[in-house]
Amino acid sequence: MSLLPQIFQVGCAYQPGDYLFTAGERADDQFHVRSGMIKTYFINSEGTEYVTGFYLPGEVVPRVLEDGLHSQSAVALETSTVCRLNTLQFRDTATKEIAVALCEHAESSALQSLRYQLNLRNGSAAARFAGFCAQMADRLSNQGRDRHHIPTPMTRTDMASYLGLTLESLSRVISKLKTSGVIRAEKTFVEIKEPETMAVLASHLN
Amino acid sequence: MSLLPQIFQVGCAYQPGDYLFTAGERADDQFHVRSGMIKTYFINSEGTEYVTGFYLPGEVVPRVLEDGLHSQSAVALETSTVCRLNTLQFRDTATKEIAVALCEHAESSALQSLRYQLNLRNGSAAARFAGFCAQMADRLSNQGRDRHHIPTPMTRTDMASYLGLTLESLSRVISKLKTSGVIRAEKTFVEIKEPETMAVLASHLN
DNA sequence: CGAGGGTTTGACTCTGCTCAAAACGTGTGG
DNA sequence: CCACACGTTTTGAGCAGAGTCAAACCCTCG
Numbered sequence: 394m395s396l397l398p399q400i401f402q403v404g405c406a407y408q409p410g411d412y413l414f415t416a417g418e419r420a421d422d423q424f425h426v427r428s429g430m431i432k433t434y435f436i437n438s439e440g441t442e443y444v445t446g447f448y449l450p451g452e453v454v455p456r457v458l459e460d461g462l463h464s465q466s467a468v469a470l471e472t473s474t475v476c477r478l479n480t481l482q483f484r485d486t487a488t489k490e491i492a493v494a495l496c497e498h499a500e501s502s503a504l505q506s507l508r509y510q511l512n513l514r515n516g517s518a519a520a521r522f523a524g525f526c527a528q529m530a531d532r533l534s535n536q537g538r539d540r541h542h543i544p545t546p547m548t549r550t551d552m553a554s555y556l557g558l559t560l561e562s563l564s565r566v567i568s569k570l571k572t573s574g575v576i577r578a579e580k581t582f583v584e585i586k587e588p589e590t591m592a593v594l595a596s597h598l599n
Numbered sequence: 600m601s602l603l604p605q606i607f608q609v610g611c612a613y614q615p616g617d618y619l620f621t622a623g624e625r626a627d628d629q630f631h632v633r634s635g636m637i638k639t640y641f642i643n644s645e646g647t648e649y650v651t652g653f654y655l656p657g658e659v660v661p662r663v664l665e666d667g668l669h670s671q672s673a674v675a676l677e678t679s680t681v682c683r684l685n686t687l688q689f690r691d692t693a694t695k696e697i698a699v700a701l702c703e704h705a706e707s708s709a710l711q712s713l714r715y716q717l718n719l720r721n722g723s724a725a726a727r728f729a730g731f732c733a734q735m736a737d738r739l740s741n742q743g744r745d746r747h748h749i750p751t752p753m754t755r756t757d758m759a760s761y762l763g764l765t766l767e768s769l770s771r772v773i774s775k776l777k778t779s780g781v782i783r784a785e786k787t788f789v790e791i792k793e794p795e796t797m798a799v800l801a802s803h804l805n
Numbered sequence: 806c807g808a809g810g811g812t813t814t815g816a817c818t819c820t821g822c823t824c825a826a827a828a829c830g831t832g833t834g835g
Numbered sequence: 836c837c838a839c840a841c842g843t844t845t846t847g848a849g850c851a852g853a854g855t856c857a858a859a860c861c862c863t864c865g
Contacts (some may be wrong), residue, residue, distance in 0.1 A: 435713075438802070443717060457709045464710055499705035503663045504670055506712050507641075511649060513719045514763030518821065549844065557720030562821055564845055596644070599854080724853070755812065768853055770813055786862090805822080
């Protein structure tokens with residue numbers, strides 16, 4: 394896992410709205426975020442957008458493949474730096490150790506996915522939002538950043554989609570937590586003022 | 600992907616209730632189902648069980664790891680044959696091609712996970728059940744079996760947990776579909792009598 | 806035949822969705 | 836510099852679907 398930063402070298406700048414890759418494209422590359430935030434999503438047959446994740450500096454944007462093609466798109470939410478690794482040339486030159494490292498990364502990222510599923514399955518609107526904050530907090534502190542200051546460059550619509558809620562439901566939850574002093578929420582960030590209260594909410598699944 | 604059956608060789612018999620592995624155990628092995636059905640689940644801090652998947656012959660039981668330890672348990676629902684592969688000795692002897700094959704398997708299984716998430720996020724009780732049936736149907740026909748005859752050795756409680764529904768809600772959905780002639784449901788299987796109706800239900804997400 | 810687990814059905818409650826309108830914020834043009 | 840228009844967010848009222856609690860039913864096993 395600690396191998397990853399070494400594997401990815403060349404960085405590239407993306408502006409808000411720039412795509413790392415889009416659904417249907419050949420998946421030739423792996424992407425490692427260095428700064429900013431990346432959102433992944435896909436659009437179903439009825440044209441509805443489903444946000445599937447937000448990725449922070451230090452994280453690898455997961456590849457979800459169908460016959461070697463990306464099944465989702467990845468877009469920058471703010472000005473971001475992202476390193477790219479071509480998997481084809483990588484396969485020739487890489488050692489088996491690196492292949493195993495990437496494999497292990499895939500296995501351990503399944504855990505994140507599992508926790509997310511749990512949040513979606515059970516859990517009130519408040520629990521889902523609190524769970525989201527907790528997850529972001531953990532990931533931020535993994536990268537050595539302030540776990541109580543969560544950047545939110547995405548729209549509320551994006552966040553609601555990710556949480557499987559309507560925009561209105563999410564807005565109500567945030568308002569309530571704001572007026573009760575548990576959080577402070579601006580357009581660009583959420584500040585956790587009472588971590589204990591949030592922890593209780595997050596663990597209270599239905 | 601077609602490499603997988605070759606990689607796994609030695610088969611082993613499990614009785615209903617026998618564990619392939621349990622949460623917290625060292626994850627030294629990979630498991631490939633040959634017959635029967637395997638259920639994976641985990642138990643949260645409050646002691647509630649969350650069913651995370653059901654695995655058919657021909658499929659690999661996914662490893663969800665936390666610091667090299669299993670974060671979920673896998674148990675046989677009926678008499679099953681399962682092949683086991685020790686990953687440690689495998690790492691020494693395996694070629695890079697095999698490592699890459701297992702890595703690609705992990706990447707493509709993320710797609711299944713994504714579809715499942717979509718079902719959980721949006722979707723009424725009927726849509727979730729129909730989506731479950733559709734998913735099982737696809738996987739059954741992948742293995743050359745009848746896609747309209749879905750074996751259900753798990754309890755309704757298990758199925759409800761997997762779908763993020765209460766036992767009662769699931770029961771009501773099944774009853775309704777049964778009396779309207781869309782499916783035939785017995786304790787051990789579900790027979791799809793009107794695939795078109797089920798397809799409509801599954802795609803109707805909220 | 807009785808006991809127990811699993812399942813079905815019923816009545817009621819409540820949370821989150823829908824529809825609708827108002828408020829906010831930002832950028833553009835007069 | 837202000838007015839307006841558009842996108843985003845907030846707030847409100849009413850409703851529907853899933854959850855909860857409870858009782859009856861079914862089936863298997865002892």
